[in-house]
Amino acid sequence: MKATTSRPPQPTETSRQRRSPTADTSGLYQRAIRDAFVKLDPRIAVGNPVMFLVWVGTIVTFLVTLDPNLFGTVAAEPNRQRVLNGLITIILFLTVIFANFAEAIAEGRGKAQADTLRSSRSDTIARKVLPDGSIGQVSSTELRKGDRVKVALGETIPADGEVVAGVASVDESAITGESAPVLKQPGTDIASSVTGGTRVVSDELTIQITADPGQGFIDRMIALVEGAKRTKTPNEIALTVFLAVLTQVFLIVVATLSPLANYVNTPISIAILVALLVALIPTTIGGLLSAIGIAGMNRVSQFNVIATSGRAVEACGDVNTLILDKTGTITLGNRLADEFIPVNGHSLQEVAAVALAGSLFDETPEGKSIVQLAEKLGAKLDFLGGGSIEQIRDRAEGIDFSARTRMSGTDLPNDIEIRKGAIDAIRGFVRSRGGNIPDEFDAAYERVSRLGGTPLGICKNGDLYGVIYLKDIVKPGLKERFDQLRRMGVRTIMLTGDNRITASVIAQEAGVDDFIAEATPEDKIDVIKREQSAGKLVAMTGDGTNDAPALAQANVGVAMNSGTQAAKEAANMVDLDSDPTKLIDLVAIGKQLLITRGALTTFSIANDIAKYFAIIPTIFAAAGIGALNIMGLKNPQSAILAALIYNALIIPALIPLALNGVKFRPLTADQLLQRNILIYGLGGVIAPFIAIKIIDVLIPIS
Ligand SMILES: Nc1ncnc2c1ncn2[C@@H]1O[C@H](COP(=O)(O)OP(=O)(O)OP(=O)(O)O)[C@@H](O)[C@H]1O
Ligand SMILES: [K+]
Numbered sequence: 162m163k164a165t166t167s168r169p170p171q172p173t174e175t176s177r178q179r180r181s182p183t184a185d186t187s188g189l190y191q192r193a194i195r196d197a198f199v200k201l202d203p204r205i206a207v208g209n210p211v212m213f214l215v216w217v218g219t220i221v222t223f224l225v226t227l228d229p230n231l232f233g234t235v236a237a238e239p240n241r242q243r244v245l246n247g248l249i250t251i252i253l254f255l256t257v258i259f260a261n262f263a264e265a266i267a268e269g270r271g272k273a274q275a276d277t278l279r280s281s282r283s284d285t286i287a288r289k290v291l292p293d294g295s296i297g298q299v300s301s302t303e304l305r306k307g308d309r310v311k312v313a314l315g316e317t318i319p320a321d322g323e324v325v326a327g328v329a330s331v332d333e334s335a336i337t338g339e340s341a342p343v344l345k346q347p348g349t350d351i352a353s354s355v356t357g358g359t360r361v362v363s364d365e366l367t368i369q370i371t372a373d374p375g376q377g378f379i380d381r382m383i384a385l386v387e388g389a390k391r392t393k394t395p396n397e398i399a400l401t402v403f404l405a406v407l408t409q410v411f412l413i414v415v416a417t418l419s420p421l422a423n424y425v426n427t428p429i430s431i432a433i434l435v436a437l438l439v440a441l442i443p444t445t446i447g448g449l450l451s452a453i454g455i456a457g458m459n460r461v462s463q464f465n466v467i468a469t470s471g472r473a474v475e476a477c478g479d480v481n482t483l484i485l486d487k488t489g490t491i492t493l494g495n496r497l498a499d500e501f502i503p504v505n506g507h508s509l510q511e512v513a514a515v516a517l518a519g520s521l522f523d524e525t526p527e528g529k530s531i532v533q534l535a536e537k538l539g540a541k542l543d544f545l546g547g548g549s550i551e552q553i554r555d556r557a558e559g560i561d562f563s564a565r566t567r568m569s570g571t572d573l574p575n576d577i578e579i580r581k582g583a584i585d586a587i588r589g590f591v592r593s594r595g596g597n598i599p600d601e602f603d604a605a606y607e608r609v610s611r612l613g614g615t616p617l618g619i620c621k622n623g624d625l626y627g628v629i630y631l632k633d634i635v636k637p638g639l640k641e642r643f644d645q646l647r648r649m650g651v652r653t654i655m656l657t658g659d660n661r662i663t664a665s666v667i668a669q670e671a672g673v674d675d676f677i678a679e680a681t682p683e684d685k686i687d688v689i690k691r692e693q694s695a696g697k698l699v700a701m702t703g704d705g706t707n708d709a710p711a712l713a714q715a716n717v718g719v720a721m722n723s724g725t726q727a728a729k730e731a732a733n734m735v736d737l738d739s740d741p742t743k744l745i746d747l748v749a750i751g752k753q754l755l756i757t758r759g760a761l762t763t764f765s766i767a768n769d770i771a772k773y774f775a776i777i778p779t780i781f782a783a784a785g786i787g788a789l790n791i792m793g794l795k796n797p798q799s800a801i802l803a804a805l806i807y808n809a810l811i812i813p814a815l816i817p818l819a820l821n822g823v824k825f826r827p828l829t830a831d832q833l834l835q836r837n838i839l840i841y842g843l844g845g846v847i848a849p850f851i852a853i854k855i856i857d858v859l860i861p862i863s
């Protein structure tokens with residue numbers, strides 16, 4: 162995408178290089194120029210009330226160019242009138258074209274990216290698993306939700322889905338631009354979701370399709386970057402209404418000017434009235450408003466984030482609180498069992514054996530890693546009455562892990578209940594079975610927690626066996642990024658189902674402002690609701706199925722691309738890099754969008770003051786109110802043309818600013834507001850005085 166911007170996207174000084182697929186930008190300008198004319202179609206033009214009025218004005222001035230006396234006799238020198246009206250017509254027409262071009266070029270950048278994406282997604286032949294278990298060849302467009310397909314080494318995954326069998330690495334560079342392959346395997350959470358259009362680069366996967374044709378991730382991405390589904394955001398609608406009202410006020414002012422002028426015996430020609438109207442209405446922001454919004458969405462995708470609505474992008478600019486889950490978001494999340502710590506006089510072998518028995522049905526990566534470690538230590542299941550693992554499995558029943566109970570385990574004959582899970586959950590279970598918690602248990606889990614690991618308690622009924630150490634690593638570079646969020650006025654809160662000590666160690670290492678430990682999915686929603694009822698705008702970053710409700714509740718929900726399909730569907734943004742600090746860039750983009758819109762609105766309205774002083778005196782100059790001509794412009798005709806030329810040229814001059822956004826610094830909203838009122842308000846008054854004076858001197862009209 163970099164090639165399409167005159168300067169790289171720059172919301173924050175430390176923002177990292179994004180690697181979204183590069184777009185082909187050749188023909189971008191030709192297409193935008195063509196589209197600028199297509200948008201003259203009144204059915205399209207009417208969508209922008211301010212510019213539509215300019216377009217209507219252009220037609221009116223064109224008519225009085227053909228016949229200056231069309232709306233009543235004014236012309237003392239018809240030919241001189243004709244030339245002036247003709248010049249006004251040309252300038253007004255260019256004003257409309259410039260505004261259309263601004264929108265077209267913003268859309269064009271998205272379209273170029275969409276074309277690149279589309280070329281990465283071609284119809285493939287899929288190997289579908291048929292009801293009788295055999296394999297049939299079908300086109301990828303025939304696949305429906307619930308179908309199962311097999312995808313082997315070198316083949317393209319035909320549609321979005323969840324891995325149900327097999328382990329393989331997948332090259333996701335088609336969507337993320339990241340060339341390192343990602344390991345995919347079935348499981349309850351991360352690493353099982355795959356995206357259509359990506360390629361299997363080792364082994365074979367069986368995939369259950371989760372999206373109907375045309376509804377996949379890449380399809381949605383294309384629709385979004387193309388702007389096909391772009392609807393105006395509430396802020397944008399409010400501003401459009403405000404601008405339309407302002408336009409109406411000026412329309413009335415200009416209309417009442419005519420009888421007034423007649424009264425003082427200086428009739429004003431219709432072309433001059435139109436010119437005055439166009440100069441006064443907020444054409445600068447009216448012409449650039451939609452380009453600013455589209456550019457905001459584009460900027461988000463340049464940061465490798467897919468946003469499903471412009472509203473979410475804007476909301477990012479107002480976020481006060483960021484809630485992050487720990488595992489998989491702040492930490493890398495591939496928690497693997499590293500050590501068994503026995504308590505209660507049990508031997509290492511005994512702990513390993515009970516841990517193995519308690520994980521026989523656990524399909525989570527954590528569970529599988531416990532089985533691996535136990536087998537490595539040579540754990541035997543003799544205490545379960547003999548037989549092979551298969552036979553034991555047949556006699557037993559798996560208790561699945563849930564984020565609510567924070568435990569999992571195995572029930573066996575003779576009322577043997579093996580449980581492993583979060584420390585407080587296991588404590589509660591042991592006590593409920595009449596067991597005791599020895600002090601050495603606390604010492605063991607605290608040691609693991611201080612290392613930032615996740616300790617799991619393991620017990621057989623009321624007998625506590627020990628602690629399983631699940632190792633996890635904090636993603637690098639988080640601290641500086643969270644510092645930056647703090648400077649923007651965003652508070653970060655980490656939420657985790659883990660115990661307090663682990664939570665506080667990880668919270669400290671990552672540099673979040675606050676944390677909540679031992680949280681259930683319900684707690685996650687409650688925390689968000691509590692913040693929201695205190696008037697805060699909340700963003701949530703998460704990856705798991707258990708995060709989905711919270712992602713939906715938050716004002717801005719950002720799902721990690723490594724996360725589950727459920728999380729991605731509940732969120733209104735997906736981060737292809739699975740980077741929890743990406744919100745910094747999103748906040749910057751959102752703020753930049755709001756500031757850019759505010760700055761250009763301020764600038765546009767401030768401009769009118771200067772244009773007013775340029776034009777009004779000239780109109781009444783003949784009536785002997787020449788003292789009003791404080792700008793000392795040459796003559797009425799030159800003054801009007803200078804004001805209109807400035808009014809037209811300021812639109813293309815501001816296109817780069819509208820597309821790239823005004824410079825953003827991590828400051829609070831109030832500081833930014835003050836800064837921008839000073840620059841764009843004051844600058845907006847001064848700039849046109851100077852520019853109009855220069856143009857007046859340059860144009861050869863006497
Ligand atoms: N397979 C499992 N079997 C038993 N207990 C588990 C298992 N996986 C996790 N746990 C325990 O349940 C707790 C909650 O797990 P969960 O993955 O919901 O939240 P988390 O570890 O806080 O991650 P996150 O921060 O992403 O919410 C974990 O901290 C751990 O103590
Ligand atoms: K204007």
Ligand SMILES: [Mg+2]
Nearest residue numbers: 486488489705
């Ligand atoms: Mg998680």
